[in-house]
Each structure stands twice: as C-alpha cells, then as structure tokens.
Amino acid sequence: MRLYKVILLVNLALGAGFLLSSLWWGWEVGRLRSEIATAKQTTSARPSGERHWSVEGIVRVVAPEINRIFIDHGDIPGLMEAMTMAFEPEEPSLLNGLNGGDRVRFTLQEKGKRIFLVAIEKEPNP
Secondary structure, eight states: OOHHHHHHHHHHHHHHHHHHHHHHHHHHHHHHHHHHHHHHHHHTOOOOOEEEEEEEEEEEEEEEGGGGEEEEEEBTTTTBHHHHHEEESSGGGGTTTTTTTTEEEEEEEETTTEEEEEEEEEOOOO
C-alpha cells in the first residue's frame, strides 16, 4: 500500500473519531443541562420558610465544649433517615442535665439553610 493511502486512511479515521466524539459530547451536554434544570425545579419546589420536626432518640454524647449533642434518632420524615448525628442547640442551656443513654424527645427547627435543636426533654424511664 502506498504511503499516501495510509496517510489518507489515518486522517479519515481521525476525522470520523473527532466527528463522533463531538456528537457524543453535544448529546451529553444537553442531557446534563436537562438534569440540572430538573434539579433546580425540585430544589425550588421544596417548601420555603421554617419547618420543624419532633423526634425521639437516645443521647449518645453531650459535648457542651463544641455546643453539640449526638443523638441516635429514628427517621425524620422529609429530612433524613435514622442515624446517629450531632445537632447544634439553639441555646447552649438546652444541653444542661443531659447524659449519654438518656431517652429524649426533641424538636428540630429549620432556620434558613441550618437546622437547630430548639427543644429537648428526657422521657421518663420505664
């Protein structure tokens, strides 16, 4: 095979590869733009304003030095699944008298983009 034919075939292969990759890239960008638009609509459809939740759980750690309490809680509908998580109290005095192992009922409140622990009370021991 002559050299010019090899060069021609290589150039055709490179051109076809470039064309196909450009088409794929354009399709992928369109798909991502569509997903972003859907995500923005979903985010903006979320209820605005302050939301609140009342939940039961078990205190794992009280850490007043970092203004946090770690609670093992059940599902919080519309917010998160059951897990152990640290919460920031609205007032540091909410942590007074609480110890690891205490069964509690607590209230969370959304303020802007943050969630605060606004009330907590020990449940009586059975």
